[in-house]
Amino acid sequence: MSFGKMNTPIYITGKKISTDNEGFKTIGHDVIVSVRAYREGRHGSERWANRAVFSDATELFRFRSIPHLTVTTEMQIHCDGRVFEIISVEDVKGRGMYVEVLAKEVKESG
Numbered sequence: 646m647s648f649g650k651m652n653t654p655i656y657i658t659g660k661k662i663s664t665d666n667e668g669f670k671t672i673g674h675d676v677i678v679s680v681r682a683y684r685e686g687r688h689g690s691e692r693w694a695n696r697a698v699f700s701d702a703t704e705l706f707r708f709r710s711i712p713h714l715t716v717t718t719e720m721q722i723h724c725d726g727r728v729f730e731i732i733s734v735e736d737v738k739g740r741g742m743y744v745e746v747l748a749k750e751v752k753e754s755g
Contacts, residue, residue, distance in 0.1 A: 653684040655706060656723040657716060674721060682708035684724065702732050702747040710736075710744055722748055 658674035665671065685705040706722060706729075722729040729748035737743040 650683045651681045651708060653682050653706075653724060655680060655682045655684075655708070658721050658723060660719060660721075674723075676723075677720070678711055678714060680708050680711065682706045682724075701749045703749045704729055704747075706746045706748060707737065707743055708746075710741055716744055716746065721751070722746065 656676050657678050657680070659677050661673045661675045662670055663673060683706070685707075687703045687705075704724075706724075716731070716734050718731045718734065720731055722731060728751045730751050731746055731748050733747040735745045735747075737745050
């Protein structure tokens with residue numbers, strides 16, 4: 646993967662639970678890391694057809710591995726003002742150089 650294709654800035658965030666002075670808990674998200682990634686939307690290609698198991702996934706993100714950080718399904722990705730819930734995390738070719746994430750967009754209700 647060349648740097649030319651990794652041109653989309655993304656923010657990987659983790660869940661943060663805070664309690665106010667009255668004891669009510671609120672859930673927020675803290676930015677863990679900001680990276681550049683390759684982003685591919687879901688479309689009718691053969692590659693996406695083979696990912697039928699992840700039918701919820703709407704986006705694919707591929708970025709370089711981040712030392713001392715393990716990306717998990719508990720995290721979220723913020724990109725272009727949209728929030729994506731991580732469904733699957735995979736080490737590309739098992740080399741530890743790139744991480745491939747399948748994610749679905751979080752739609753706000755109401």
